Amino acid sequence: MGAGRDIALLARRWRWARRSLLPHSAIPHAPPAQPREFPTEWARTPAGQVARAGVQQGGLKPVLWTQTRPEVYGREHLDGLEAPAIFVANHSSHLDAPLVLCSLPPGWARQVAVGAAADYFFDARWRASLTALAFNAFPVERRGGTRVTGTAKRLLGEGWSLLLFPEGTRSSDGWMQDFRSGPARLCCGGGVPAVPVALRGTYRAMPRGRHWPGPGRPRVVVRFGRPLRPEQGERPSAFSERLTEGIARLWDEEETTWWEAQRRDRAELLAGTAGPDAPRWRRTWESTRPDRATTTGPFRTWPE
Amino acid sequence: MLDVDERTPPLIVHHGEGFSLQQFPLGTRVVYPPDSLPGLPDVTAAIDAALDEPIDSPPLDELLFADMRLAIVFDDLSIPLPPMRAPDIRQRVVEAVIERAAQAGVDDVHLIAANSLHRRMTPDELQHILGERVFRSFWPERLRNHDAEDPDDLVVLGETGHGEVVEINRTAAEADLLVYVNVNLIAMNGGDKSVPVGLASYRSLRHHHNVHTMLHSRSFNDPPRSAMHHSYDRMGDVVADTVRLFQIETTVNNETFPPQFDFLNTREWEWSYRQQGAYLAAKRANELAPAKVRRKVWQAVEAPYEVTSVNAGEVNAVHERTLANVHRQQLTEIDGQADILVFGLPYLCPYNVNSVMNPILVSCLGLGYYFNMYKNRPVVREGGVLIAFHPVPWEFHQVHHPSYVDFFDEVLAETTDPAAIEAKFEQAYATDPWYVHLYRTSYAYHGVHPFYMWYWGAHALDHLDDVIFVGANRKSVRRMGFRSASTFNDALEMASDSVGRSPRITYMHTPPLTMAEVR
Numbered sequence: 001m002g003a004g005r006d007i008a009l010l011a012r013r014w015r016w017a018r019r020s021l022l023p024h025s026a027i028p029h030a031p032p033a034q035p036r037e038f039p040t041e042w043a044r045t046p047a048g049q050v051a052r053a054g055v056q057q058g059g060l061k062p063v064l065w066t067q068t069r070p071e072v073y074g075r076e077h078l079d080g081l082e083a084p085a086i087f088v089a090n091h092s093s094h095l096d097a098p099l100v101l102c103s104l105p106p107g108w109a110r111q112v113a114v115g116a117a118a119d120y121f122f123d124a125r126w127r128a129s130l131t132a133l134a135f136n137a138f139p140v141e142r143r144g145g146t147r148v149t150g151t152a153k154r155l156l157g158e159g160w161s162l163l164l165f166p167e168g169t170r171s172s173d174g175w176m177q178d179f180r181s182g183p184a185r186l187c188c189g190g191g192v193p194a195v196p197v198a199l200r201g202t203y204r205a206m207p208r209g210r211h212w213p214g215p216g217r218p219r220v221v222v223r224f225g226r227p228l229r230p231e232q233g234e235r236p237s238a239f240s241e242r243l244t245e246g247i248a249r250l251w252d253e254e255e256t257t258w259w260e261a262q263r264r265d266r267a268e269l270l271a272g273t274a275g276p277d278a279p280r281w282r283r284t285w286e287s288t289r290p291d292r293a294t295t296t297g298p299f300r301t302w303p304e
Numbered sequence: 305m306l307d308v309d310e311r312t313p314p315l316i317v318h319h320g321e322g323f324s325l326q327q328f329p330l331g332t333r334v335v336y337p338p339d340s341l342p343g344l345p346d347v348t349a350a351i352d353a354a355l356d357e358p359i360d361s362p363p364l365d366e367l368l369f370a371d372m373r374l375a376i377v378f379d380d381l382s383i384p385l386p387p388m389r390a391p392d393i394r395q396r397v398v399e400a401v402i403e404r405a406a407q408a409g410v411d412d413v414h415l416i417a418a419n420s421l422h423r424r425m426t427p428d429e430l431q432h433i434l435g436e437r438v439f440r441s442f443w444p445e446r447l448r449n450h451d452a453e454d455p456d457d458l459v460v461l462g463e464t465g466h467g468e469v470v471e472i473n474r475t476a477a478e479a480d481l482l483v484y485v486n487v488n489l490i491a492m493n494g495g496d497k498s499v500p501v502g503l504a505s506y507r508s509l510r511h512h513h514n515v516h517t518m519l520h521s522r523s524f525n526d527p528p529r530s531a532m533h534h535s536y537d538r539m540g541d542v543v544a545d546t547v548r549l550f551q552i553e554t555t556v557n558n559e560t561f562p563p564q565f566d567f568l569n570t571r572e573w574e575w576s577y578r579q580q581g582a583y584l585a586a587k588r589a590n591e592l593a594p595a596k597v598r599r600k601v602w603q604a605v606e607a608p609y610e611v612t613s614v615n616a617g618e619v620n621a622v623h624e625r626t627l628a629n630v631h632r633q634q635l636t637e638i639d640g641q642a643d644i645l646v647f648g649l650p651y652l653c654p655y656n657v658n659s660v661m662n663p664i665l666v667s668c669l670g671l672g673y674y675f676n677m678y679k680n681r682p683v684v685r686e687g688g689v690l691i692a693f694h695p696v697p698w699e700f701h702q703v704h705h706p707s708y709v710d711f712f713d714e715v716l717a718e719t720t721d722p723a724a725i726e727a728k729f730e731q732a733y734a735t736d737p738w739y740v741h742l743y744r745t746s747y748a749y750h751g752v753h754p755f756y757m758w759y760w761g762a763h764a765l766d767h768l769d770d771v772i773f774v775g776a777n778r779k780s781v782r783r784m785g786f787r788s789a790s791t792f793n794d795a796l797e798m799a800s801d802s803v804g805r806s807p808r809i810t811y812m813h814t815p816p817l818t819m820a821e822v823r
Binding site: 003006007009010013014016020021022023024025026 | 306307308309311312314325571573575580584588
């Protein structure tokens with residue numbers, strides 16, 4: 001076999017510049033990945049900020065706003081809020097982070113850093129560099145470890161606000177999963193306010209496995225809630241519950257009205273975000289039900 | 305252990321002085337060697353501790369006294385494989401023993417390589433094993449190879465209850481103390497194999513190096529189930545009754561290849577970009593190199609083995625611990641037998657260090673050593689198929705393996721049946737004066753050695769329905785009664801005659817060495 005064919009074989013089967021895959025039977029025996037800190041400080045330098053503004057305003061936003069139909073509510077809650085703050089959102093699509101960043105008022109968008117999964121976005125150098133530049137992202141160890149919150153604390157200390165997704169990963173069926181306590185611990189530990197953000201329609205627009213929004217400019221909604229501040233001595237678990245409830249209320253506003261969402265009790269709110277207690281296909285089915293009211297063009301039950 | 309799925313990259317397969325990536329069918333079970341164990345942090349301290357606090361024996365210092373005759377016997381170059389990067393563990397142990405002998409005022413010291421019927425080692429090879437200091441002090445008067453055909457330096461110690469004659473080296477047997485220094489690479493080595501085999505004559509060896517014994521050794525790497533080892537043990541008892549023996553055994557880990565070839569020590573899906581680059585560079589350089597250069601480079605490979613244990617004292621007690629350490633490094637448990645067993649045979653076996661791996665040695669490595677790397681049951685079922693990767697060139701080292709040439713041309717041309725060969729040809733080759741002369745004065749393996757190599761595969765030949773070599777010289781493979789295939793897929797197609805269209809395939813990913821415990 002010639003050298004060229006050898007190189008092609010290695011590039012294909014070892015997935016050069018792509019995420020490497022463990023054989024299934026090797027997964028239980030794989031040593032735990034050592035947390036590694038990809039340097040992202042360069043992305044927060046003035047030059048990095050200028051480049052990012054260009055990428056977001058000149059690239060991401062035009063694409064998002066032409067491929068989807070974003071609706072943004074509640075930006076007024078940010079008036080008077082002083083940085084740093086932690087934006088906490090539900091997560092079901094790769095659209096979520098750019099959607100929130102492009103929905104923020106320009107003053108906020110410039111100073112928000114996004115927590116991104118170290119094992120997903122920072123496993124290859126090229127992917128890590130792009131993610132850090134475009135989203136001001138920093139690596140977050142999803143499997144725990146000493147550096148889970150270390151970088152986040154440092155960034156808060158430097159005055160950067162954060163966008164975090166406490167579910168830890170994108171929802172596999174569009175419904176909200178349990179929150180991890182990391183964001184709440186950061187808020188309680190540093191007395192930092194949290195802004196609940198509910199994202200609706202992003203799963204329907206671009207679920208796991210899709211790399212581009214679906215056809216028909218699907219409607220996506222970003223709802224910013226009133227900032228929540230940890231009370232003196234409040235435990236992270238209690239604050240995390242308040243955060244969950246805050247997002248659930250915003251989520252419910254999309255289904256009902258602001259007034260009805262205010263009147264519902266906590267159990268009803270959470271039941272609404274958790275989805276039906278049914279097999280996975282039915283949960284996915286409900287999450288992907290076409291938005292009849294706003295999807296452009298004639299409605300089709302089955303896409304062409 | 306791994307089951308090949310769609311995510312599994314092609315796997316490294318050795319084939320002689322080369323290697324390549326081979327795609328295996330989905331569902332193939334791959335048996336990898338266990339991860340290399342960490343070496344002892346302080347080998348010198350471990351040697352001292354073993355000599356000072358031996359098992360079931362007084363400390364070495366108490367056994368040494370002025371005016372005594374001390375014989376230090378050590379394993380020859382057939383182990384470990386590849387040869388260990390200097391300093392060899394035997395050098396370190398021998399130096400420690402000699403240091404103590406010097407302090408005790410011992411003058412009469414003899415160092416003897418336990419090469420049995422293997423070829424004599426060259427001075428350079430002895431120096432590599434023992435180090436410059438030992439070599440300079442003792443060569444050539446007091447450092448030598450065992451000569452199994454020297455009637456003046458052999459002595460019969462007695463007979464076992466089974467009528468087995470125990471005849472070994474006289475100088476070693478009649479010493480006041482015989483210190484045996486071993487490196488235990490696989491479970492077959494060491495224990496009562498050391499003295500009764502390493503220092504024996506043909507007259508003694510024929511009791512266990514024969515077809516009947518090999519057919520009843522299942523496997524010869526599992527001493528309790530090995531008729532060969534039962535014979536060693538009986539002979540060991542005779543030795544123990546007549547010789548004051550102090551056994552020192554050592555084990556090494558699985559660091560088989562040096563850092564530039566570390567991709568050969570690493571599971572493929574864990575290859576870094578650097579290791580992928582090293583693979584590409586090494587493979588390309590290997591393909592472009594002239595044959596002589598290629599062989600020279602491969603034979604120059606020295607393993608960065610690290611020592612995992614040093615034990616000394618009474619043979620059986622020491623060997624029990626040694627075996628536990630070998631198993632700790634090599635044993636992999638697997639469920640059930642396969643229909644097809646696949647090996648990639650490398651460039652080296654115990655009998656072609658600094659030499660040529662001729663077809664008989666290829667057969668011995670595959671059907672003998674590798675096939676027998678099991679406990680309980682063979683990895684492949686009875687009536688199964690062995691597929692081995694090796695070019696099997698029709699090539700012999702004329703100095704090292706003269707009787708192999710004749711064995712291949714004369715004996716195998718007539719029959720490949722081990723029992724028939726043993727009955728008709730063995731005696732003539734074993735006593736041929738020319739082969740004896742070459743063994744004693746040149747660097748030739750004994751005339752009977754190719755027979756033993758053929759017997760080594762007797763159990764596999766009896767057990768398997770078919771043996772197929774991939775990418776091999778068709779003439780040499782046919783001479784040995786095997787079949788050859790151009791590609792692995794062709795080999796699988798040929799194997800389907802015996803095992804059907806949906807065989808269970810097991811690939812033993814070795815070297816580094818692994819031993820399967822088949823449940």
